Structures are given as structure tokens and as C-alpha cells.
Amino acid sequence: MEGINYRAANDIENPYSELETSILEELDSLSSLSPSRCIYRVPDALRRVREKAYTPRVVSIGPLHHGNEAFKAMEEHKKRYLKHFIGRRNLSLKDYIRKIKDQETKLRSCYAETVDFKSDEFVRIILVDAIFIIEFLYRSWYPNLVDENDCIFGKARLIQGVWPDLLMLENQLPFFILEDLFDPRDFPVPSPSKVSTGNIDRLSIIFLSHWFLNEYAIQMEEREDQLKKICSSKVQVQHFLDLLRALYIGPAELVLKRQQVEKPKTVTAPNITELHRAGIKFKEGSTTDLLDIHFIGGILEIPKLKVWDDTEIIFRNLVAFELCNDLEYYISDYVSIIDSFVNTSEDVELLVKYGLVENMLGDNSQLSTMINSLAAGVELIPSEFYYASLCEDLSKYCSSKWHRSRANLKQNYFNTPWRTTSVIAAAVLLILTFIQTVCSALSIA
Incomplete structure (x- = not known):
């Protein structure tokens, strides 16, 4: 961005020169908004309604909540996962550091606010947290890998605290870095392979993410079809929360267009x-x-x-x-x-x-x-x-009065077999009484 010429024309005659210069310097220092931004601070209007719904309880992911003392114990667990990850991989730690370092600018652009951490600390945060997520997903899917000393999966309550934190908007990592760090050749697939379901022929980070979300978060029927659509579409998954949204509604270009109603009479439905x-x-x-x-x-x-x-x-x-x-x-x-x-x-x-x-x-x-x-x-x-x-x-x-009357009749008079029988019997009795009355009147006449 080109600098703004903030020199006042006549400093002596302009009593606001210092303030003007200060404001223009601030404007000049503003960075342009990145079109890649997808991770945000939750707006105060929403946060005030339910603070706990947006604040991680067990684990921080990414830079927005990093350094909070409440997550200090989990930081040690994450490093143990990193140590295990590096110990059974083909690449050295420096190779993973280089992968992140090479994409630092792209990673930073995914955050809506400026991330103040210096380069090395930022890369460290992304590395530790990305590997933690990969290991967590893999161990969730393949529990045989979990040993009795696992600090997270050995405690059911801790798992129940971790997975909701992974779905909080402020606690996201760009999905592309998980894909870049994940190499399916380094992850053994159990036999018979769970991966054989659908048309996914090998282990991938999106498969593990789908399995995790379906197991813990979605709580509806399996969504293999939705996953196939997402994988075959041109949509780039931004992060976990974006993937969850896509699994609920399908990729953007596959969702049926909403029916436009220029001036709807109402936007609320009866209860x-x-x-x-x-x-x-x-x-x-x-x-x-x-x-x-x-x-x-x-x-x-x-x-x-x-x-x-x-x-x-x-x-x-x-x-x-x-x-x-x-x-x-x-x-x-x-x-x-x-x-x-x-x-x-x-x-x-x-x-x-x-x-x-x-x-x-x-x-x-x-x-x-x-x-x-x-x-x-x-x-x-x-x-x-x-x-x-x-x-x-x-x-x-x-x-509609007709619909209400018909429903009232059905719900109050024909809602059980006994009531239906009673109403019919009463109606028959009334009809017979009416006929008898008419016949009596005719005979007298």
C-alpha cells in the first residue's frame, strides 16, 4: 500500500497538524483486508448472550487463545503428541518447520485480525497445534494406537472437553496446513480397512475429519454422500467448522437456491x-x-x-x-x-x-x-x-377456519376409537329420534 502524504501544508498555521499527522500515520499503517480470512473473533453482540459457547475450555488451537494459563497443562500433552508424531515419520522436524515457514504469509492471512506473534513463535504454534489435531483425529479413528499412558484418551472427560473446543470459531486452524502436514503413507490402516467405505480409497485428513465430526458432533445419519460431494466439488474447505457446515448443508454450489420472496408477509411461523x-x-x-x-x-x-x-x-x-x-x-x-x-x-x-x-x-x-x-x-x-x-x-x-374446525373436531371428538364410536352412536341416535319424531307428527296429522 502506497504511503499517504501526511505532511501538513502549513504546520505553523495549522493548529491540528500533530493530530492530523498521527491519524494519517495510523491509516497508512493499516494492512489491506485479506480475501482468505476465515478465522474470526466472535462479535460482542453474540458473545454477550453466551460467553462460554465461544471460549475454549480445555485446549487452545491457533494463536487467538495461545498463552492462556488455563491451557498450560494441555500444552504439555500436545508436545507429547508431537514427539510421538516425529518419532514415526519419514521427515525430520525441520522439514515440517520449513513447510509451515514457507506458507506463513498465507497462514496469517486466514486470520481476520493481525496476529502479533513473531515469525518463529507463530510457526511453533501452528506446528504444535496442527500435529496435535492430526494425532487426535487418527487416534480417535484408530483406538488401537492409543496406549494406557495416553494423557487424553485415557480420560473420557478430557476427550469430551477437547472435541467441542475444536469446533469453536476462534479455535480454528486453516485446513490446508493439516492436509500439507498429513502424509497417508506414514499412517497404518487397520485391516479390515474402515477406509473402504464409500469411494475413498486411502486415508486422508478430510476422511478422518469427517469420521470425527460424524462420531462426535453431527449426531445424525452418516453423511457419506455429502462427503463425496464435498470431495468432488471445487469448494476448498477452510477449517473444521467450515467442513461441519458443509456436511450439514452440502457444498455451496450444490445447495438448492433459496426461494426469493421480495416482500414476504411474514418471516415467522406458528409454533x-x-x-x-x-x-x-x-x-x-x-x-x-x-x-x-x-x-x-x-x-x-x-x-x-x-x-x-x-x-x-x-x-x-x-x-x-x-x-x-x-x-x-x-x-x-x-x-x-x-x-x-x-x-x-x-x-x-x-x-x-x-x-x-x-x-x-x-x-x-x-x-x-x-x-x-x-x-x-x-x-x-x-x-x-x-x-x-x-x-x-x-x-x-x-x-383457515375450515382447517381449524376440522382439526378441532378430529382432535376432540375422533381422537380415540372409543370416542369415535360414541360420537357415531350419538349421531345415529339423534337421527333415529328425529325420524321417530317426524313419523309421529305425520301419523297425528
């Missing part, structure tokens, strides 16, 4: 209880695509979602990533529509009853509160809202 009272039927979605919520012929289809302790962390960081990286708001819109569906524990109870949600939190009120808080800080753009047409269709259906 599940209201939909139920209007006679809408619920059905578990037939696909694993998270976004695939649709309403046809009075039936609302929603892909099943499993909710457990760390679901909140995952969705909050995905929403933050979309907001910061100027991505399509697919996950944010999904969170918003689910928030519309759920107002109280009664709504959650219906979702669980019809198999649309598996609540591993145990308490429906707790889940209701969590879902409602997820949408806090999420801004909707009505004309781009993914579910705008769905909201309009559901609202229109619920406002």
Missing part, C-alpha cells in the same frame, strides 16, 4: 402447538439434509435433530461463522425457523412425540429455553430468508 391444533401432521424428514424442511398437503416434514449438551456450542459457532465470513445464512435461518416452531416445553414435547427431535438433555423446558436463546443476536433479512415461503404457507394454513 408447533398451533400447527398441531390447525390439523397439520408431522413427519420425520426422509433426508439427512438439515435445511430440508418442507410443507406439502398438510404434512410438515422436518429432518430429525438430536440435541445433547454441546449442540448449543456447535450452532452458536456456526451462526457466528456465517455472520463474520459473509456466507449465505443457511444455518442462521435454520436456527430462526426452529425458534419460531418452539415457544414452550409443549412444543418440544410434540417434536419429541413425533420423532422430529431426540432430546438427550432430558428436560423439555431446558431444551425450549436453549432453542429460544440460539436466535438471540441473529438478524433476519426478510427478502433472503430461506424459509420465507414456508412461513407464509404455514401461516395461511393455520388462519
Whole structure:
């Protein structure tokens, strides 16, 4: 960037010369924004809602949280993984250092804020953390490699603390450096090979990442098809969180275009209880695509979602990533529509009853509160809202007096075989009584 000419024309006559010079020097020192940036600090508007969802608890990855005393013990564990990694590799430590050093500028450009660490310290951080992730993924997939002295896998609680930290936006490493440091020839594949599933013919960092996310984070049906699409597409995975988002919704060019509604009448849907009272039927979605919520012929289809302790962390960081990286708001819109569906524990109870949600939190009120808080800080753009047409269709259906009356009749008078029989018997009795009355009147006449 060319320097700004900040010399004042007449220093003596300009009483603001010193301040002007200072400001222009600051502007001149600003670096240009990198188009490669994909790792951000979470905006305060989101962080204030739930600080713990964005702050690592067990392990820091990358420079943003490096040096925090809370992670000092884990730093030693990471170095033990590095020692093991170097001990069974074909390359020496200097070869890995050179690989990172050669790409230092590219690595730094992935962080939205300027990383203040000097070159050697920055390279050290990336090296230790990248090798830790590779070893962690490999040992997760191939537990026979884990010995009894493993400081992480020997403690179940520690593993449960590590994996959510790997999905936090501020705790990411650029995916390309993991791929560059990972050589499948150095990693033995167990027999029978788990890698033979799908069309993946050898061990890769994206395969291990997919397995890890599917095992710990996604908690839905296996997504081999999604992985194949990602691998065959031209999309470059940016980091773990980006890969998780792609597995949920598919690569950007493969996601169906949202239906544009220039001026939607509403961007909120009736809650599940209201939909139920209007006679809408619920059905578990037939696909694993998270976004695939649709309403046809009075039936609302929603892909099943499993909710457990760390679901909140995952969705909050995905929403933050979309907001910061100027991505399509697919996950944010999904969170918003689910928030519309759920107002109280009664709504959650219906979702669980019809198999649309598996609540591993145990308490429906707790889940209701969590879902409602997820949408806090999420801004909707009505004309781009993914579910705008769905909201309009559901609202229109619920406002129909015919649908409400029919549903009320069915739910209150024909909801069990005994009630149905009783209502029919009563109707027959009324008809017979009416006929008898008419016949009596005619005979008298």
C-alpha cells in the first residue's frame, strides 16, 4: 500500500497538524483486508448472550487463545503428541518447520485480525497445534494406537472437553496446513480397512475429519454422500467448522437456491402447538439434509435433530461463522425457523412425540429455553430468508377456519376409537329420534 502524504501544508498555521499527522500515520499503517480470512473473533453482540459457547475450555488451537494459563497443562500433552508424531515419520522436524515457514504469509492471512506473534513463535504454534489435531483425529479413528499412558484418551472427560473446543470459531486452524502436514503413507490402516467405505480409497485428513465430526458432533445419519460431494466439488474447505457446515448443508454450489420472496408477509411461523391444533401432521424428514424442511398437503416434514449438551456450542459457532465470513445464512435461518416452531416445553414435547427431535438433555423446558436463546443476536433479512415461503404457507394454513374446525373436531371428538364410536352412536341416535319424531307428527296429522 502506497504511503499517504501526511505532511501538513502549513504546520505553523495549522493548529491540528500533530493530530492530523498521527491519524494519517495510523491509516497508512493499516494492512489491506485479506480475501482468505476465515478465522474470526466472535462479535460482542453474540458473545454477550453466551460467553462460554465461544471460549475454549480445555485446549487452545491457533494463536487467538495461545498463552492462556488455563491451557498450560494441555500444552504439555500436545508436545507429547508431537514427539510421538516425529518419532514415526519419514521427515525430520525441520522439514515440517520449513513447510509451515514457507506458507506463513498465507497462514496469517486466514486470520481476520493481525496476529502479533513473531515469525518463529507463530510457526511453533501452528506446528504444535496442527500435529496435535492430526494425532487426535487418527487416534480417535484408530483406538488401537492409543496406549494406557495416553494423557487424553485415557480420560473420557478430557476427550469430551477437547472435541467441542475444536469446533469453536476462534479455535480454528486453516485446513490446508493439516492436509500439507498429513502424509497417508506414514499412517497404518487397520485391516479390515474402515477406509473402504464409500469411494475413498486411502486415508486422508478430510476422511478422518469427517469420521470425527460424524462420531462426535453431527449426531445424525452418516453423511457419506455429502462427503463425496464435498470431495468432488471445487469448494476448498477452510477449517473444521467450515467442513461441519458443509456436511450439514452440502457444498455451496450444490445447495438448492433459496426461494426469493421480495416482500414476504411474514418471516415467522406458528409454533408447533398451533400447527398441531390447525390439523397439520408431522413427519420425520426422509433426508439427512438439515435445511430440508418442507410443507406439502398438510404434512410438515422436518429432518430429525438430536440435541445433547454441546449442540448449543456447535450452532452458536456456526451462526457466528456465517455472520463474520459473509456466507449465505443457511444455518442462521435454520436456527430462526426452529425458534419460531418452539415457544414452550409443549412444543418440544410434540417434536419429541413425533420423532422430529431426540432430546438427550432430558428436560423439555431446558431444551425450549436453549432453542429460544440460539436466535438471540441473529438478524433476519426478510427478502433472503430461506424459509420465507414456508412461513407464509404455514401461516395461511393455520388462519383457515375450515382447517381449524376440522382439526378441532378430529382432535376432540375422533381422537380415540372409543370416542369415535360414541360420537357415531350419538349421531345415529339423534337421527333415529328425529325420524321417530317426524313419523309421529305425520301419523297425528
